[in-house]
Amino acid sequence: MAATQVLKSEWTKIRSVSSTVWTLGLALVVTVGLGLLISILAKNDYDSLNAQDRRVFDPTFTSFAGTSLGQLAMIVFGVLVVSNEYSTGMIRTSLSAVPQRATFMASKVAVATLLALVVGLVTSFISFFLGQAMLGEHKALISDPGVLRAVIGGGLYMTLIAMFSMGVAMMLRSPMLSLGILMPFFFLISSILGNVSATKKIGRFLPDQAGSKIMQVKTPLDDDSPYGPWGGLAIMVLWVVVALIGGYALLKKRDA
Amino acid sequence: MIELEGLTKRYGEKMAVNNLTFTVHPGIVTGFLGPNGAGKSTTMRMMLGLDNPTAGAARIDGKRYAQLKDPLKYIGALLDAKAMHGGRSAFNHLLCLAQSNGIPRARVHEVLDTVGLTQVAGKKAKGFSLGMGQRLGIAGALLGDPEILMFDEPVNGLDPEGIHWIRNLMKSLASQGRTVFVSSHLMSEMALTADHLVVIGQGRLLADTSMADFIRQNSRSYVRLRTPQRERLLDVLHQEGVTVVEAGNGTFEVDGTPSEDLGELAARHQLVLHELSPQQASLEEAFMRLTAESVEYHAHADHAGSGAAPPPPGQGGDWGAGWQQQRKRS
Ligand SMILES: Nc1ncnc2c1ncn2[C@@H]1O[C@H](COP(=O)(O)OP(=O)(O)O)[C@@H](O)[C@H]1O
Ligand SMILES: [Mg+2]
Numbered sequence: 001m002a003a004t005q006v007l008k009s010e011w012t013k014i015r016s017v018s019s020t021v022w023t024l025g026l027a028l029v030v031t032v033g034l035g036l037l038i039s040i041l042a043k044n045d046y047d048s049l050n051a052q053d054r055r056v057f058d059p060t061f062t063s064f065a066g067t068s069l070g071q072l073a074m075i076v077f078g079v080l081v082v083s084n085e086y087s088t089g090m091i092r093t094s095l096s097a098v099p100q101r102a103t104f105m106a107s108k109v110a111v112a113t114l115l116a117l118v119v120g121l122v123t124s125f126i127s128f129f130l131g132q133a134m135l136g137e138h139k140a141l142i143s144d145p146g147v148l149r150a151v152i153g154g155g156l157y158m159t160l161i162a163m164f165s166m167g168v169a170m171m172l173r174s175p176m177l178s179l180g181i182l183m184p185f186f187f188l189i190s191s192i193l194g195n196v197s198a199t200k201k202i203g204r205f206l207p208d209q210a211g212s213k214i215m216q217v218k219t220p221l222d223d224d225s226p227y228g229p230w231g232g233l234a235i236m237v238l239w240v241v242v243a244l245i246g247g248y249a250l251l252k253k254r255d256a
Numbered sequence: 257m258i259e260l261e262g263l264t265k266r267y268g269e270k271m272a273v274n275n276l277t278f279t280v281h282p283g284i285v286t287g288f289l290g291p292n293g294a295g296k297s298t299t300m301r302m303m304l305g306l307d308n309p310t311a312g313a314a315r316i317d318g319k320r321y322a323q324l325k326d327p328l329k330y331i332g333a334l335l336d337a338k339a340m341h342g343g344r345s346a347f348n349h350l351l352c353l354a355q356s357n358g359i360p361r362a363r364v365h366e367v368l369d370t371v372g373l374t375q376v377a378g379k380k381a382k383g384f385s386l387g388m389g390q391r392l393g394i395a396g397a398l399l400g401d402p403e404i405l406m407f408d409e410p411v412n413g414l415d416p417e418g419i420h421w422i423r424n425l426m427k428s429l430a431s432q433g434r435t436v437f438v439s440s441h442l443m444s445e446m447a448l449t450a451d452h453l454v455v456i457g458q459g460r461l462l463a464d465t466s467m468a469d470f471i472r473q474n475s476r477s478y479v480r481l482r483t484p485q486r487e488r489l490l491d492v493l494h495q496e497g498v499t500v501v502e503a504g505n506g507t508f509e510v511d512g513t514p515s516e517d518l519g520e521l522a523a524r525h526q527l528v529l530h531e532l533s534p535q536q537a538s539l540e541e542a543f544m545r546l547t548a549e550s551v552e553y554h555a556h557a558d559h560a561g562s563g564a565a566p567p568p569p570g571q572g573g574d575w576g577a578g579w580q581q582q583r584k585r586s
Contacts (some may be wrong), residue, residue, distance in 0.1 A: 002358065005326075009356035016348035017341060089339040092306055093396065096333055097356045099305045099322040255307040 006098050006107040014081060014111055023077035024115070027158065028123045031070025035127040038065035039134035046138055058218040059140040060150045063131020067154065067215070068187075070123065071161045071208070074116065075182050078165025081112045082247075083175035095256045105248055109166055113159060120158030124151050146217040146229075153214030153229065160233075161186075163240045164207055170247025211236030257282060257435060258303060258331075258404060262312030265298050265459075272298045274459035275312065280437045282403065285430045287450030287467070288439040291547050295459040296439040297335065300408050304333055316404060326357040331404040332397030337389040342382025346373055346392050349381060353396055367395040387418040394425070404435040411445060423449050443543035447471075457547040474542030479515045481508040482531035483522075492525045507531070 014020050042062045049057065085091040098104040128151045132139035140147050169178040186208050193203030203209055204225045213225065213232030227235065258280040265273040273295040280286045290296050301307040303314040305321035316324060316331050324330050340349050350364045368374045371391040376384070381392060390410065397405055407426070411419045426449055430436045440446055446453060446467075453470050455463040463470065480503070483489045489508065493500045498518075501509045510518060515534045522529050 005358050006356050009352045012348060012352040012355055013341075013344070016345065016352070017343045019343070084341055088341045089336055090341045091339075092301070092304075092335060093339045093353065094356075095306055096304050096335075097328055097353050099324070099327060255301070 003103055003107065006103050007111060009098075010107045010111040013108075014115060017084065019080045019084070020077070020115070023073050023080060024119045027070045027073035027077065028119060028126070030073060031064075031066040031123050031158075032127050032130060034066030034069050035063045035131045036066075036134060039063050039131040043135050043138060052221065056218050056221055057138065058216060058220075059132060059135050059138055060128065060144075060147050060217045061215055062135070063128050064124070064150075064154050064215045066127060067157065067212070071158065071186060072183060074120075074158050074161045075165045075186060076179065077116065078112065078162035079169040079175055079178045079182065081108065082166050082169035083173060083178055086173040087175055091256050101251050102248065105170065105251055109163065109244065112166060113163055116162040117155060117159040120162075121152065121155030123158060124154030127154065140217065144217070149229065150215045150217050153233065156233065157211050157214060157236070160211055160236050160240050161208070164236075164243050167240065167243025167245075167247040171243070171250050205235060207236045207239035210239075257317060258406075258437060259315045259318075260299070260303075260312070261315070263299065263302060263309055263314055264311040265295070265302060265307060266310045271459050273302070273309075276456065276459070276461055277312075278454050278461060278464045280404075280435055280454075281452070282435040283430060283433050284451035285426050285436045285438060285449050286452045286454060287446035288437060288454050288456070289443060289446050289450075289543065290439075290441065290456040290462075292441050293458075294441075294456045294547070296441075296456065297408055298459075299456075300333070300335060300406060300439065303406065304331075304335070326359075326400065328353065328357040328359065328400030328402065330400070330402050331406065332400060332402040333406040333408075334390070334393040334397045334410060335406075335408045337386065337393045340381050340389075340392065340396075343380055345378050345380055346384075346395075347377040349392065350395055350399060354399055357400055359400055363399060363401075367398045370398060371395045386413050387415060390414060390418065390422075394422075402434075405429055405437070407436075407438045409439055409441070411440070443538075443540045447539050455543070455546060462546050470542075471539060474539065474546070476511070476537040476542065476545075478535050478537065479510045479513065479518055480531060480533045480535050481510060481518065481529060482506055483508075483527060483529050485527055488525070489522075489527055492521065492527060496521060509535070 039059075039062055042057075042059075046054070046057070085094055095101065095104060098107075128142070128147075132141075142148055142151065165178070165182055168182055169175070172178045172181070190203065190206045190208050193199040193206065194209050195203075210227065210232040213227065214229045216229065225232070260276050260278050263273055263276040264271070276299060288296055288299070298307065299314075302309050303316070303321065313320065316327075321327060321331075344352075346368065347364060350367065351361065353359075354361065354364050365374070365377075368377050371394055373388065373391055373395065376388065381389065384392065394407075394410070397407070405426075407422075410422050410426075414422065426436050426438055430451070438449065450467055452466050453463060454461070465473075481489065481500075483506070486506070490500065493510070498510055498513050501511075503509045515532055519529075519532050522532070
């Protein structure tokens with residue numbers, strides 16, 4: 001079983017279902033659209049900021065404000081790529097064709113990750129440039145220190161969100177269960193944990209909070225997290241690795 | 257060739273497949289027969305490496321399934337016609353399978369043509385009828401031009417034309433020298449297609465025999481009698497040492513005594529007979545008898561409505577009473 005055969009097969013699978021187009025399309029449109037809107041609002045608001053707030057105003061991160069919502073579409077993408085196999089019964093046909101489960105999973109994750117990376121990077125660059133255009137004289141330049149890292153980081157963040165979702169879906173199999181856990185986790189629980197002072201210290205080690213540090217160019221006032229942008233991303237990568245290992249362990253062990 | 261060696265699957269307390277050992281040979285259609293819940297599908301899933309056996313092993317041409325390189329070129333299987341993504345077109349469904357096993361794209365067109373789906377190749381599978389889905393599943397099984405083919409209850413839910421097509425396909429595949437292994441819960445279906453029969457009940461092997469031998473050994477002949485003089489008939493037969501079974505509606509059945517003898521006996525005792533007819537029990541009955549003891553009764557069977565489901569065990573007396581009752585009902 002040549003791995004390239006399976007990669008090709010997974011590419012055919014992913015490009016031949018409509019959920020790929022609408023989830024990734026939605027991720028792009030929502031992230032860019034909301035980023036644009038918030039950038040406009042931030043520009044109008046800028047004059048009312050005090051001196052301290054102006055000093056830490058982060059035009060790059062502001063243009064990525066849509067990520068919080070756009071990532072949900074990325075979660076749906078990652079979940080569906082995997083759980084579609086189970087909800088349709090295709091998994092039995094797939095594993096009959098590719099009984100080497102490690103090859104099967106690695107190929108599926110690799111193809112979906114590559115696609116998510118491309119869409120994530122495109123989304124990130126469009127969000128940045130459109131957002132900066134709205135911010136007018138307060139804008140950041142791509143050549144400013146840390147900005148290119150943050151923009152590329154935005155794409156990496158989206159990709160890692162999709163990968164984490166694939167790992168979780170591989171463990172849970174059911175699309176509804178996977179989304180029912182991931183959606184509230186990223187949209188509610190993480191931000192609640194991060195905003196209540198008692199749980200803040202735990203909250204900042206969650207994948208999205210740690211990972212989103214890569215998109216910041218200026219450190220917010222109240223931020224005393226013990227890691228930098230790359231450290232935060234590494235924490236997120238760790239979460240992804242754990243989720244994928246868990247998914248593989250169960251795929252390997254369980255009856256299909 | 258498929259070889260099973262002590263293949264066993266336990267789900268919790270339940271033995272779904274219990275120590276199955278048999279071989280499926282090339283060049284013939286081997287029927288895999290058993291009542292619903294007997295463990296046929298579970299056995300097939302283990303053959304394909306989808307489920308892990310609790311014990312034992314299944315080998316395809318001497319290898320475990322997972323050791324096959326490009327397995328679709330060795331063995332093609334149709335387990336469940338719905339085992340596909342409904343949002344994908346028939347062509348793309350087959351293409352992704354072909355690519356994973358290094359099968360050329362042209363072959364996809366070939367098998368679509370074989371199963372008669374060329375016209376709808378670009379249509380999404382979710383719009384397909386059961387019969388079309390079945391054909392697409394079979395196209396997938398044929399894709400690698402494998403020497404071994406396996407079908408799990410392929411005619412279930414099909415219209416007569418579809419059933420006819422599948423029967424002919426299986427026969428022609430076997431006549432090309434391929435190994436064809438097909439399951440069913442209907443004896444009548446097997447009688448029409450299979451050359452060899454493997455019968456299981458409650459996961460256990462009950463018979464592994466050629467169809468001809470199965471028919472020879474299992475076709476039970478008996479004589480049916482009907483009389484208005486019930487008591488006298490029973491007395492007379494009892495005196496002569498002939499065993500008789502009441503089959504209801506005023507009819508009696510006698511095994512092992514020719515109808516001529518019974519007629520003469522009745523004449524000697526001036527018994528009025530309304531019926532004296534030699535009967536041949538159907539293969540369906542033979543199958544029921546074979547599996548009667550091992551039948552698992554589902555009060556809420558998911559495959560209910562087969563009509564041919566054998567009676568529950570332990571229902572009245574011995575198995576004989578059980579299947580006799582069943583026969584009376586049908
Ligand atoms: N995944 C499973 N978990 C628990 N029990 C199962 C599972 N699959 C099958 N069974 C049980 O194993 C038995 C055999 O089932 P199956 O192989 O589907 O029979 P058949 O295909 O002959 O109708 C049944 O009693 C069924 O309920
Ligand atoms: Mg079955």
